[in-house]
Every structure is written in structure tokens, then in C-alpha cells.
Amino acid sequence: EVQLVESGGGLVQPGGSLRLSCAASGFTFSTYWMNWFRQAPGKGLEWLANIRQDGSEKFYVDSVKGRFTISRDNAKNSLYLQMNSLRAEDTAVYYCARRYFYGSGSYSFDYWGQGAQVTVSS
């Protein structure tokens, strides 16, 4: 059974740092692009970043570029999101998700974690 489990969330002061982890199981982690999303309270979903299977390519949304870093450890079946210079507006539930390739150029985000709460407040 495919499972994604986020951890590392919590309360942090503005300007602080936090590292989220996403533990993957039930599939060959090293063969999938992996993604981070977030949802601020009462707001819509936002895609944040993704990383290629071997970690050689990474993409970010502008709002987190330069502050957040996505990484992975295929030996540990784990995805990470290092978040620095945190702001109140980064308060959200953070989700990791797998990007599945069906072939013929079709993709989806087929499995998601349960989410990790990050609260940025003094």
C-alpha cells in the first residue's frame, strides 16, 4: 500500500526555520517526481516545489523561491522541505504528493500525505 507520511511541522517564530519530512512506503520512491503543496487556513491549495527522481532538477513557485529548498534521500525513501526565513503567511498545512506518469504525456498527483501543520507566529 502506498503511503506518504509528513512530519516536522510545528510552531515557529517569524524569521525562523523548519524542516519537513515525508516518509514514503509501498512503492519505488526513487522512480517518481515528488512534490510539496500547502493550504493556508481558509484558502486554496498552492503547489510549492517538485524534484526529479535523482534530485537533478527542482522547480519552485516564486513565493518560496530562495527561502525553501526541496531535497530527497532515495536510500531513505524520504522527501524534505527546508523552510527558512518563515513568515506569517507561510502558516498552512503542508502536503507531499507523488507525481505519477501514466504514459503518453499524462501525469497526475495520485497519492498525498495526510498533511503537516506549520504555524508561523510570535
Place this chain on the structure above:
Amino acid sequence: AIQMTQSPSSLSASVGDRVTITCRASQDIRNDLGWYQQKPGKAPKLLIYYASRLQAGVPSRFSGSGSGTDFTLTISSLQPEDFAIYLCLQDHSYPFTFGPGTKVDFK
């Protein structure tokens, strides 16, 4: 960034109703669109990928159509478990972007 809009923002319906939700992209995204269902406190659940392909395990009352800039999610006969928020997501180009969502609630 590609902007995604959805309509309506909310709708009230009854069990058994046919429900249609639309999603529009600000530029051509071919078929690179997915539909997701989200319930309170839960992660999104994939329903439809590549605009019209039903994800395995999703009931056949859900269907998707469209390509380019205009897309539709249809629920042929609304069931009690379908009351939720529905979101579209384009993954044609970075940054991937969601529509604002359509809340389907009980009439």
C-alpha cells in the same frame, strides 16, 4: 503563471442530481488538467487526470471533459459522500496552479 478559474464557486444540490463544474485556464494547457475532491481536514483525492481519464477506484459517476482552456467535471448522480470541494489543477507548465474550488453542499 497560468490562472485557473472555476464556476460556480458553490452550489447546492440534492442526492441524485446531475452536477456540472467548469474550470477555465488563462492559456492553452492541452489536456494537462486534473480534478480533485477535498473534504474538510483531508488531503485532496484525485478523481480525473489528463482532463478526462478516470482514476482507478473512482466511481464512474464522475467524468471529465474538455481540452485547451475549457474543462468540465460532471457528477452524473450526486451521492451523499460527494458533498465536498472540487478543485482543478493544471500541470502543463510551472508553477502548477489550482482553481479556487467549487463547494458542493446539500440543498
